[in-house]
Amino acid sequence: MPDRTKLSSDxxxxxxxxxxxxxxxAGLIVMGALxxxxxxxxQLDGGTLILLGAGADFWPTLKASDEWQGDxxxxxxxLRVVGQLAQDFSAxxxxxxxxxxxxxxxxxxxxxxxxFSSPVGALVxxxxxxxxxxxxxxxxxxxxxxxxTKGVSPCSTCAAPCTQTCPVSALNSQSFYDVAxxxxxxxxxxxxxxxxxxxxxxxxxxxxxxxxRDPEQSAHHMRAFHPS
Numbered sequence: 174m175p176d177r178t179k180l181s182s183d184x185x186x187x188x189x190x191x192x193x194x195x196x197x198x199a200g201l202i203v204m205g206a207l208x209x210x211x212x213x214x215x216q217l218d219g220g221t222l223i224l225l226g227a228g229a230d231f232w233p234t235l236k237a238s239d240e241w242q243g244d245x246x247x248x249x250x251x252l253r254v255v256g257q258l259a260q261d262f263s264a265x266x267x268x269x270x271x272x273x274x275x276x277x278x279x280x281x282x283x284x285x286x287x288x289f290s291s292p293v294g295a296l297v298x299x300x301x302x303x304x305x306x307x308x309x310x311x312x313x314x315x316x317x318x319x320x321x322t323k324g325v326s327p328c329s330t331c332a333a334p335c336t337q338t339c340p341v342s343a344l345n346s347q348s349f350y351d352v353a354x355x356x357x358x359x360x361x362x363x364x365x366x367x368x369x370x371x372x373x374x375x376x377x378x379x380x381x382x383x384x385x386r387d388p389e390q391s392a393h394h395m396r397a398f399h400p401s
Contacts, residue, residue, distance in 0.1 A: 188317045192223055192262060199254050200234030201225045201308060204298060205285025206319040209312075221313045222267075224281060225255060226298075227306040229385025247308075247393075255309030264311040278307050286322030292333045293374060294349030299327055302380030303335065304371070306394075327380055338377040340364075359399040368395045 193203045204226040209217035235241055240250040248270050259266035269278040282288035282296060288305070291297040298305050299322075336346045340363060343355035358364040367373055371391030375381060 188221075188262070188313065188315070189223070189319050192258070192311065195258060195261065196225055197228070197230070199258065200228070200230045201254070202228035202300070204300070204305075204307065205282060205287040205322075207281065207285045208316050208319070210316065217312055220315055221317050221319060222281060223311045223313075223319075224278070224285060224307060225258075225309050225311065226301070227308055227384075227390075228301070231306075231308075232387045232390040251308040255311070258309075259311055262311060262313070264313045267310040267312060269307045269309070276310070278310070281310065282307065286324040289326035289328060291328055291335055291378070292346045293335050293344040295335075295344065295375065297326070297328060297378060297380065299323075300380070301384035301386075302327075302378035302382070303375035304378075304381045304384035304386045304391075331379065334377040334379075335374045339372075339374040344372070344374040356399055359395070368392065368399065371395065 189203075189206065196203055202225070203223055205224040207222050208220070209222055210219035235246060235250050238246075238250050240246045240253065243249065248268075251268060251270075255266050255268065258264070267276045267278075269276060279296065282298075282305075283290070287299045288296050289299075291303060295303055296305050297303050333346070335344060339345065339355075341351075341354045341358045343351045343358065345351070359368055369392050370376070370388045371386065372395075
């Protein structure tokens, strides 16, 4: 970790790599970055924004933490870990929860050039597919170098299995997401496959395997979405 002082512009070339390494060590991955001054000066005042999300190491790291023993373990863990990263790098932390008002994570993600809208309306990421879980973001006053992106949706060359996989067509290419149909299905015996292993439509995305998602993690999120 760098010293907890404001990083100078001389170090700007290396900040992204340092943040990525620290995030990985904490159980997170960098899911995108952008310069708000360039893409949307109204949301943040310049600098650099780095989006952090859950990767393959997130779940075992969370389960080994003190937060796992209490309520809302995912959000409380995220507050502590992303908050500590913000302190270590002299950045401002933002979170996709805790509102309203809510930070515009979907907008930031789409403008990062690494996240796109899928044929069923849900977001799809170039590394973790449709198994997206943003846990926070770091905003730096400095505008420093970030990796270039292709900016092309992976869906452009995909057969779109996500449009055909949901047993009740709750996720589809016409109406995008029928929330009521989804909840109704999850309450049935047939819906337990989604409850225990995760949304079948999201899992059908070829890139979702890149998330290394533990089915237990998906089951945790499904219980939060559809309490029994």
